[in-house]
Amino acid sequence: MTPATKTHPLTRRERRARILLFAQFVPIFAVLVILFGGALVMAVLQSLGFAPWFGVNTFPTLDYFAALWGSATFWTSLGLTLYYATVSTFLALVLGTLLALALVKTFRGKTFYKYLYKLPLMIPYTVGIALAVIMLGNGGMLSRLAAFFGVIDDPGQFLQILKTHYGWGIIAVYIWKQTPFITLAVYAVLLGIGRETEEAAAILGAGRRTIFFRVTLPQILPGIVSSTLICFAFNIGAFEAPFILGGGFPDTLPVVAWRYFNDSDYTLQLRGMATVVSIGIVSGVILFAYLAVYRTFERRMGRN
Amino acid sequence: MTQVELSAVRKQFGGYVAIDEIDLDVASGELVALLGPSGCGKTTTLRMIAGLERPTAGEIRFDGKDVSEVPVQDRNVGMVFQRYALFPHMTVERNVAFGLSVRGLPKAEIEARLDEMLEVVQLQAFRTRFPAQLSGGQMQRVAIARTLITKPSVLMMDEPLANLDTALRGEMRRFIRALQQRFGITTIFVTHDQVEAMELADRVAVIFNGRLAQYDTPERIYRRPASLEVAHFMGAANIFPGRLVARDRIETDLGLLECTPLAGMDVGATVHAMLRGEALEMTTEPPPAGRQAIRGKIASRDFFGASVTYGVRCGSQQVTVTENARRMVDVGAEVWLDIAPEHVWLIRT
Ligand SMILES: Nc1ncnc2c1ncn2[C@@H]1O[C@H](COP(=O)(O)OP(=O)(O)OP(=O)(O)O)[C@@H](O)[C@H]1O
Ligand SMILES: [Mg+2]
Numbered sequence: 001m002t003p004a005t006k007t008h009p010l011t012r013r014e015r016r017a018r019i020l021l022f023a024q025f026v027p028i029f030a031v032l033v034i035l036f037g038g039a040l041v042m043a044v045l046q047s048l049g050f051a052p053w054f055g056v057n058t059f060p061t062l063d064y065f066a067a068l069w070g071s072a073t074f075w076t077s078l079g080l081t082l083y084y085a086t087v088s089t090f091l092a093l094v095l096g097t098l099l100a101l102a103l104v105k106t107f108r109g110k111t112f113y114k115y116l117y118k119l120p121l122m123i124p125y126t127v128g129i130a131l132a133v134i135m136l137g138n139g140g141m142l143s144r145l146a147a148f149f150g151v152i153d154d155p156g157q158f159l160q161i162l163k164t165h166y167g168w169g170i171i172a173v174y175i176w177k178q179t180p181f182i183t184l185a186v187y188a189v190l191l192g193i194g195r196e197t198e199e200a201a202a203i204l205g206a207g208r209r210t211i212f213f214r215v216t217l218p219q220i221l222p223g224i225v226s227s228t229l230i231c232f233a234f235n236i237g238a239f240e241a242p243f244i245l246g247g248g249f250p251d252t253l254p255v256v257a258w259r260y261f262n263d264s265d266y267t268l269q270l271r272g273m274a275t276v277v278s279i280g281i282v283s284g285v286i287l288f289a290y291l292a293v294y295r296t297f298e299r300r301m302g303r304n
Numbered sequence: 305m306t307q308v309e310l311s312a313v314r315k316q317f318g319g320y321v322a323i324d325e326i327d328l329d330v331a332s333g334e335l336v337a338l339l340g341p342s343g344c345g346k347t348t349t350l351r352m353i354a355g356l357e358r359p360t361a362g363e364i365r366f367d368g369k370d371v372s373e374v375p376v377q378d379r380n381v382g383m384v385f386q387r388y389a390l391f392p393h394m395t396v397e398r399n400v401a402f403g404l405s406v407r408g409l410p411k412a413e414i415e416a417r418l419d420e421m422l423e424v425v426q427l428q429a430f431r432t433r434f435p436a437q438l439s440g441g442q443m444q445r446v447a448i449a450r451t452l453i454t455k456p457s458v459l460m461m462d463e464p465l466a467n468l469d470t471a472l473r474g475e476m477r478r479f480i481r482a483l484q485q486r487f488g489i490t491t492i493f494v495t496h497d498q499v500e501a502m503e504l505a506d507r508v509a510v511i512f513n514g515r516l517a518q519y520d521t522p523e524r525i526y527r528r529p530a531s532l533e534v535a536h537f538m539g540a541a542n543i544f545p546g547r548l549v550a551r552d553r554i555e556t557d558l559g560l561l562e563c564t565p566l567a568g569m570d571v572g573a574t575v576h577a578m579l580r581g582e583a584l585e586m587t588t589e590p591p592p593a594g595r596q597a598i599r600g601k602i603a604s605r606d607f608f609g610a611s612v613t614y615g616v617r618c619g620s621q622q623v624t625v626t627e628n629a630r631r632m633v634d635v636g637a638e639v640w641l642d643i644a645p646e647h648v649w650l651i652r653t
Contacts (some may be wrong), residue, residue, distance in 0.1 A: 215391060
């Protein structure tokens with residue numbers, strides 16, 4: 001450093017400001033490092049056989065993963081987990097995007113609909129699940145209505161929607177809750193890009209489908225990717241809906257983990273941890289791949 | 305090419321009247337400028353012609369046929385938007401080729417026409433760039449190329465030069481004029497810059513508050529405005545109220561002036577006389593007898609480089625005179641203004 005560029009020593013005020021700034025970060029760091037990071041490390045350690053408090057310490061061993069991954073039901077569970085998460089995210093995406101596209105148009109009562117569609121966002125999942133039981137269950141509203149109008153003879157004959165491995169109830173609850181969320185995200189992006197590029201495309205001769213796929217979709221992709229990422233990550237780890245509305249054994253992975261944790265044989269805790277870590281690995285790999293594909297696409301569109 | 309006709313077109317947004325009533329007739333291959341202050345309805349008029357907006361009342365005809373049932377996609381019009389509206393996620397070449405590719409033309413033909421068009425707008429070097437990597441003038445040319453490549457029968461441009469610097473603006477004006485003549489496209493051009501309108505257009509439509517105030521050649525709009533509003537908008541400085549004492553004599557505060565008679569105006573009518581600042585001949589010596597001249601004194605002088613504008617005090621009135629900056633007359637000098645009767649234009653009140 002040349003003498004000419006010698007910097008002033010910090011004044012007392014500047015030093016105080018620096019300490020203050022640091023102090024502001026402490027709570028966030030504490031939460032991130034101790035609660036989250038610490039828990040993550042503990043979970044991985046336990047899944048690798050480190051749990052002296054249960055009298056188990058075979059660290060490091062892959063036995064628990066081997067036992068878990070070696071059973072056919074694990075893969076069925078994983079399949080179910082991914083199936084519910086993917087189908088509901090995809091359907092919510094389609095519905096949410098259609099709704100957002102409708103909302104940018106002007107029509108009567110628009111303000112009302114703009115409030116209405118956000119309603120599920122404010123209602124907790126558990127309430128949504130209860131609504132699903134009331135509406136869709138055997139003996140629920142739909143089955144009674146069907147029986148009343150003579151479509152079926154008895155409510156018990158109603159189409160099995162809940163408690164099957166098709167998971168229509170689970171998917172319905174996810175869609176009900178997440179469609180507004182995706183709408184919100186896509187609508188904000190749509191407002192940002194405006195109508196002009198779509199109008200320009202129409203004047204250049206493009207039809208509605210072409211306009212959507214070649215002009216609108218590429219521009220709203222950031223909103224779609226971020227919102228579906230959040231929904232998918234949530235769906236893969238969600239517990240209540242598959243637990244209450246699911247088809248029972250084999251369960252989705254979060255429910256499987258929960259069963260291990262609640263088992264009277266507490267050594268199964270470690271297998272539970274292995275399950276949790278597996279969920280983390282699977283969702284991490286999928287989301288990372290998703291982002292990587294999206295990045296490639298972004299670069300092709302000249303964004304970096 | 306296509307002839308465009310608006311008859312009694314009206315546009316309301318809810319309760320707000322954007323276009324009151326407009327009749328406009330654009331001949332095939334003509335370049336018409338829509339000129340008017342901000343918010344007068346220029347963009348709305350273009351959007352109705354393009355089919356992006358439905359007129360509340362009235363009819364729009366292309367070559368005599370009502371187009372109200374023809375969707376935007378099938379009108380075969382072109383539009384250059386006020387803010388370009390380029391596709392941000394496509395390169396220059398994909399932007400320009402868009403109109404051809406949605407028509408499903410064969411690849412080879414698209415490629416050939418793309419090359420030709422990029423050559424015309426001199427964007428060959430930028431074909432793989434994205435809009436965000438272009439300057440304002442380059443984006444503008446992409447927008448024009450993207451529109452022209454589809455060979456529209458009616459071309460509309462919404463203040464395409466508003467965002468450019470003076471030099472580029474002049475260049476782009478000549479460029480647009482040359483292209484328009486080369487392709488012979490019926491063109492409607494929006495601007496709120498009167499110089500731009502006069503340089504480019506065959507005819508100028510002056511719009512105030514959603515009404516057509518005057519529709520004429522640039523020269524007539526400038527020299528022979530139909531109303532005080534148009535005269536003011538076209539930058540007229542010397543307008544004096546007066547009374548017609550004979551068909552070609554008007555009594556004003558400047559004195560009795562001989563003027564061009566205006567059809568349908570009776571002796572005794574109250575009118576305005578307009579004198580264009582550059583049509584006045586200013587001399588430092590009294591002009592020869594027989595000329596219509598008034599005496600005055602220079603009160604102010606503004607130098608604009610190529611031209612000089614003087615404020616000349618004539619009795620109780622001030623007259624603005626613009627002349628070439630070949631000479632400079634000092635403030636306070638005594639001068640005579642030679643006013644040719646053909647340059648005194650009457651405006652109805
Ligand atoms: N979609 C709309 N809803 C309501 N009012 C509108 C709408 N579009 C335009 N207007 C109004 O109509 C009037 C004319 O608008 P327009 O965009 O045609 O003006 P303009 O002549 O192009 O102005 P500028 O020179 O500023 O671009 C304005 O007062 C504007 O506020
Ligand atoms: Mg406008």
